[in-house]
Amino acid sequence: MPSGHGEQVRSTVGLVARLLLAGVFAVAGIAKLRDLDVAELSVKSYRLLPDGVAGVVGIVLPLVEVVLAVLLLVGFGTRIAAAIVALLLVAFIIGIASLWWRGLSVGCGCFGSSLLAADSPPSYALEIVRDTGLLVAAGWLVVRPRSLWSLDSRLNQPTRTMRGT
């Protein structure tokens, strides 16, 4: 049964993508929530949004990251959650690229950071590569949200049986 096998492989890839994104977003969100001053300053330091708006985004962002991490972890609403994750990642990539482009050396603050200056300059290229990798994982889930051990498949099981008969 080659098709059944492929299906299983793809569902496993979906699971890995979910767990990867959930892990990264949970770590990033929680790290930022641990120091809200830094979370606010971090978004302001991009100098892309007015200070007032940036401060609000700085607090909203980690909360949304944690919520998305939980949704992906349990596999609920995988497609829509992954789509929001993908949008965020695109925004992050644009933001980091704009720092690079403008020659600002301010660390992306992706995983929270310290109020104090970092020892080494930020590595924008690496950050963009990392976010692009995550974007691929999110894209996979948007296109093919079915994955192993997801709440989605559990919840839809009764519907499916009804439809199947």
Next chain:
Amino acid sequence: MSNGQKRRGKNPVAQARASSGSNRMTYLIVAGVVAVAVVVGVLIAVNRGSGSSADDAAATPSSTVTMPANTVSDTAIVLGQDTAKAKVELYVDLQCPACKAYEGRVASTLEQDVVAGKVQVLVHPVAILDDASSTKYSSRAGAAVFCAADEGKYWPYAKLLYEKQPAEGSDGLADSTLVELGTQVGLTSKAFATCVTTQAKASVIAESTTAATKGGLSGTPTIKVNGTKLEKGTLEELKAAIAAV
């Protein structure tokens, strides 16, 4: 068991749709949960915004001690006695928002420890953010705090400049405003006003910046306690470092 057979026998497209969480109810729930997170975040941010300025205002009078007048050495602005065991070095840029935030966190602790003779604070103002304003506010403010330091009033003046810190990307504060703010902390002398408006300390802040950069400064704020760089930027970290000396 039979479930597995059923699953395999089904049309893969319908199957995918059914189990992918793409039905309307799921979308609504996800949108709702995300919306709640956004609303909670906005509420926290708004609360902090209004609360933090009130906190700042409250924090200043509530610290019962006042930082003593500073002296000026070749390389730094010095607060507290030479006999203090812990030397806390601050590399700060008046334009740097994180410096402002750090100052807000640690100022009252430093004031108490300096008055108690436990800590000597050595401030190295630097100007590395001139490109963050259209008027090189970083350098001008840096020069202005050296003017204030000549009269022993670095600490209250720098505190006030942090409070009035212009946003990055703005025009910064005008020299006349820098003079006017000085009068609020008792810098009413003609000498101070002239010092600020003529940029008399421009070379001092430039030298201070060059020296710090040569010494490996990577950014602001950089805080050292007896030569060891702090990393986390929390008050607890600073307190522990002072206690460990």
